[in-house]
Amino acid sequence: MSVKVMIPTPLRVYAGKRDFAEFSAATVGEALGGLTTQYAELRKHLYTEDGNLRAFVNVYLNDEDIRYLAKENTPTKDGDTISIIPSIAGGASQNAI
Amino acid sequence: MATTTQPQTVAKSSTSLSNEEILRYSRHLIMPEVGMEGQLKLKNAKVLLIGTGGLGAPLGLYLAAAGVGRLGLVDFDVVDFTNLQRQVTFGSDDVGKPKTEAARARLSNLNPDIQVDTFETKLSSENALALFKDFDVIVDGTDNFPTRYLVNDACILLGKPNVYGSIFRFEGQATVFGMPEGPCYRCLYPEPPPPGLVPSCAEGGVLGVLPGIVGSIQAMETIKLILGRGENLVGRLLLFDALAMKFRELKLRKNPNCPMCGEHRTINKLIDYYEFCGVRGEEAPGPDVQVPEITPRDLKSRLDRGDDLFILDVREPHEFQICNLNGHLIPLGELPRRVHELDSSREIVAHCRSGKRSAEAVDFLRKAGFRKILNLKGGVLAWSDEVDPSVPKY
Numbered sequence: 299m300s301v302k303v304m305i306p307t308p309l310r311v312y313a314g315k316r317d318f319a320e321f322s323a324a325t326v327g328e329a330l331g332g333l334t335t336q337y338a339e340l341r342k343h344l345y346t347e348d349g350n351l352r353a354f355v356n357v358y359l360n361d362e363d364i365r366y367l368a369k370e371n372t373p374t375k376d377g378d379t380i381s382i383i384p385s386i387a388g389g390a391s392q393n394a395i
Numbered sequence: 396m397a398t399t400t401q402p403q404t405v406a407k408s409s410t411s412l413s414n415e416e417i418l419r420y421s422r423h424l425i426m427p428e429v430g431m432e433g434q435l436k437l438k439n440a441k442v443l444l445i446g447t448g449g450l451g452a453p454l455g456l457y458l459a460a461a462g463v464g465r466l467g468l469v470d471f472d473v474v475d476f477t478n479l480q481r482q483v484t485f486g487s488d489d490v491g492k493p494k495t496e497a498a499r500a501r502l503s504n505l506n507p508d509i510q511v512d513t514f515e516t517k518l519s520s521e522n523a524l525a526l527f528k529d530f531d532v533i534v535d536g537t538d539n540f541p542t543r544y545l546v547n548d549a550c551i552l553l554g555k556p557n558v559y560g561s562i563f564r565f566e567g568q569a570t571v572f573g574m575p576e577g578p579c580y581r582c583l584y585p586e587p588p589p590p591g592l593v594p595s596c597a598e599g600g601v602l603g604v605l606p607g608i609v610g611s612i613q614a615m616e617t618i619k620l621i622l623g624r625g626e627n628l629v630g631r632l633l634l635f636d637a638l639a640m641k642f643r644e645l646k647l648r649k650n651p652n653c654p655m656c657g658e659h660r661t662i663n664k665l666i667d668y669y670e671f672c673g674v675r676g677e678e679a680p681g682p683d684v685q686v687p688e689i690t691p692r693d694l695k696s697r698l699d700r701g702d703d704l705f706i707l708d709v710r711e712p713h714e715f716q717i718c719n720l721n722g723h724l725i726p727l728g729e730l731p732r733r734v735h736e737l738d739s740s741r742e743i744v745a746h747c748r749s750g751k752r753s754a755e756a757v758d759f760l761r762k763a764g765f766r767k768i769l770n771l772k773g774g775v776l777a778w779s780d781e782v783d784p785s786v787p788k789y
Binding site for chain 2: 306308317353363
């Protein structure tokens with residue numbers, strides 16, 4: 299099952315600047331596992347130390363939030379798209395660097 | 396903390412348009428979706444804009460142009476030169492003026508018939524409910540997590556729609572929170588990110604026109620809510636990728652267990668949002684990393700003396716193109732992989748633009764065993780101020 303994982307802008311710096319990656323996976327969890335194995339620095343941004351998805355990171359399978367499906371056990375099929383949506387807050391100004 | 400408000404006129408509900416208004420809004424009136432009835436709805440509407448910056452600019456302009464009868468502008472900031480890259484309400488003459496004052500002048504010029512109230516104040520748990528209660532729609536154009544949660548909670552407590560937009564570099568999000576059958580911000584993000592974990596340092600910056608697009612989408616949604624026309628973004632998260640020029644949409648569900656808008660509300664008043672987001676004080680979030688430092692003047696003295704210092708630049712390649720101190724460039728994100736390029740027996744001075752990223756670099760390297768490493772306090776900006784003004788600030 300080839301699934302596409304979209305990588306949001308704030309996390310691309312930890313994923314070799316890529317905006318998406320493709321993996322063979324049967325569940326959402328497997329696809330994310332593939333992603334964090336290939337890009338180890340992403341792991342701490344997506345998961346807590348106990349291995350749970352961080353609460354401010356939302357994961358969608360196609361257009362549905364996985365919290366309302368089977369979470370990381372949600373099965374995937376060929377051509378599915380997984381989106382990672384972290385919270386962003388920019389509006390009036392940008393944070394200083 | 397200045398609070399400037401215009402004298403609050405008790406607005407009577409308007410039931411008619413003058414001949415001049417009919418002419419001004421003729422392009423609205425000739426559409427059946429608006430007509431006289433719709434234009435009167437706009438005239439009687441009261442919209443509060445939280446933030447008059449990148450998103451607030453198109454918002455204010457288009458809502459004023461459309462004839463929204465009363466606009467409130469909340470912003471405590473002054474116009475900065477770097478704002479002009481995207482905050483198109485302002486002109487060069489406005490630099491240094493309070494944003495609410497400059498915006499009010501611009502919007503009143505565009506449409507003298509509307510009432511523009513200004514609130515030059517920082518939105519807080521103490522003033523939000525009182526500020527919001529006289530308005531029909533709240534539009535969130537702010538730039539930080541504590542205020543996003545504050546605006547959300549105040550809207551839910553008061554039963555006001557919250558037209559939400561946010562941006563980051565070249566991506567944007569838009570939706571409408573706060574409608575009775577729809578989700579709220581906490582349904583989407585029950586918890587804020589801890590400061591320092593959402594990368595903002597090396598990924599700062601924004602395409603100026605991006606908030607122009609997202610703010611215009613917010614203005615459109617606000618007008619549709621007032622008119623009661625079309626399908627709005629309740630329960631839909633619109634995602635915009637400007638570089639790919641793609642719009643996508645995700646379903647936003649109302650969380651039945653949401654502590655704010657769910658079946659069993661547990662939050663009944665506004666909280667300390669800075670504490671909730673783990674941010675102390677008024678500065679932008681970011682852990683204050685304590686590392687050994689060197690000032691630009693001291694660095695200059697030591698270099699002039701001939702000291703053997705290795706300058707490590709942890710900025711991005713495109714920043715190096717703007718200006719550099721002849722350092723060895725290893726962007727912060729690549730440091731763990733490229734640490735072997737550094738010689739721990741040499742004395743290293745790390746720098747970035749403002750000193751924040753390089754502080755993280757020094758912290759990382761010290762933990763990796765480097766002992767002779769200093770952070771350039773204030774970065775390139777301070778170097779330009781204190782040592783070499785020919786180095787451009789950006």
